[in-house]
Amino acid sequence: MSTSTIERNAETSVPVLDILSARWSPRAFEAETPIDEDKLASALEAARWSPSASNTQPWRFIVARRGTELHAKIDAALMGFNREWAGRAAVLIAAFAEQTDADGNPRPWAQYDLGQAVAHLSVQAHSDGLFVHQMGGVERDRLAELPGVEDRFAPISVIALGELGDPSALSEKLQQREVAPRTRRSLAETVIASA
Template sequence: MSTPVLERTAETSVPLLDVLAERWSPRAFDPTSPIDEAKLTAALEAARWAPSASNTQPWRFIVARRGTDLHATIDGALVGFNREWAGNAQVLVAAFAEETDADGNPRPWAQYDLGQAVAHLSVQAHADGLFTHQMGGVDREALRALPGVDERFTPVSVIALGELGDASALSEKLQERETAPRLRRPLDETIIASA
């Protein structure tokens, strides 16, 4: 299915790389097309090569393709209006931070590093023509019950990943969000101090 891409390029104060300015988080995912496995692997590989403190790589992912029981389970762990649209994504990725090492020592930077890995994943996916939408609205206890998750792994978010779908298939409320102007706080309000 070929869905026209909405013009969503950010109006930035200075020029950015196209892949950054054009990246956005849709809610309309194509509910029928399969995932391109090579593009999915590239996105996960980009996450693998993200920087981390002392190269600890304190991130873990559970990757669930649409049509599998695992996808349905992760979709069932979503809360709020995420339940209305995220199940259409070709892939749901549950993201975990490894907040302690194998010896029980804390890794206070783990969620920060996970965020970097997810950012790399989302930029690579966008560069390859896929879209991502990160969600914090999730039942974390349900994610803790997923296979392979041990006590070191803190569930943080779920990422919907796949090809863009038709926004007109969304509810009216979600269509409004899908097409609303992209806004960010001005840069001078983001920087607390600069010398």
């Protein structure tokens, strides 16, 4: 079974940018090839230039390449079936939101802004031929213990990033999820009011 023979483009109800309709979140990552450092840098640069409230840029990332102790620590913090596949990704990125500024003032929009940064990272990576899968199933207290993490930075998620792999390396259950049709609720259900 190969994802290259499976149509993964979203069937949108109205036209969107091709890169957006083509972007998807695989679980099958190529487990041997190192990350292309230029493409990784571009993805992180896209995140850096995403919008944020008052330009506070309340996101931080810990970037861990496969084969390093840091990658193993992030992989060990994953929960559930994420542990079955995510460690194959060339890079695991722990994502943090700055919940308060240096003076202790709250930043209630930090998680929203982090989400925008990760979305920019995801689209840039896909544009460059890499794939991203975001995970919320993670032991956040273990991520908070990673080097360089200050108390004001709340661990939110982990991002697997790398080249697309062979789905046959996954368990049967995950293979089925890998090739299942992409679905979303309708636009009418998403927009609850419009005037």
